[in-house]
Amino acid sequence: MEEIGLAQLYYKYGTMNSGKSFEIIKVAHNYEEQGKQVLIYSPSVSARGGVDRVGSRVGFERDAIPVQEDTNLYESVKAFVAAAAPSKIYCVLIDEAQFLKKHHILELTAVVDELNIPVMAFGLKNDFQNQLFEGSYNLLVQADKIEEIKTICWFCDRKATMVIRFHDGQPMNAGEQILIGGNEDYKPVCRRCYNEAFRKA
Template structure:
């Protein structure tokens, strides 16, 4: 029975690498998958899922008007000979509520498992829209762990930097990479802003 999986983690936790690995495992057994990535991608390339360790895979871009249910449906053959074994979503935090509801239809009506990977909270520790609705709708939720940039604790948050200084104001979505964001634990997050206020 298909399920909707939400696998979340901070930056540098290996989410995109995990997508590439899962896709490889399915395809090695001759089982086709579909990979989607929002047009508003953290790395600015919706046509690719790229991991920081250097692996890349083509992806189908998702914009606000994309109907994910219809998109998956068009990949299936009417006679049942073409089957999709799994749908993989990169940067799922950037999806909208209607996208998440479409993914539930892929699972419930097409009986295709969906694995969505993304951040849970932003640099202000607010849930992204996609993350919120995945937390509400997912059958299984799993944390992908990594360590804090500054200590050995588990990272659960991210800090955004501007000119080398931590900031917690600004637009929720800003395209950037390792230079703009760091994964941190709660203690180091709070300490960064206590230092700024002194």
């Protein structure tokens, strides 16, 4: 949890199946167990748990505030702060942060710098073509602290750093950047297995 003092913007990234959404639910529980209110946001484009839900692959779910493309996150958090007074908002948690736009990330920096509320953003770093998402690029630029949430490769025991998109069992390296799917569509892999999959294909 946040140390006493100035708030910070955290970016915690990992591949598919690294437990990012579960980590959000766990962090929220830890705050709330101490009577400390948190806000959870999730981009509306991420529909795995529903537009107003954070859903982990292990089956846990939490309510979330949907983020639209034109949502102003700073104004939204500021409104919740005013409504909660004299109580506090202790932390803002962001699920699937890779789907945020640049202006969302800048608004989160204002939440940290002007409202002094810590923000923890969780998401992927790179897509199935190993390109940075808009949200992840801007979080890498703006975050005070960056942390990798590790998981293992689907095909071997190395650390997964990439993801492969599959269609009808075949690896794909073309198509739209954003396509919501599950374990049958995406698999976390290490660099060697990523390259090997496309050599075989």
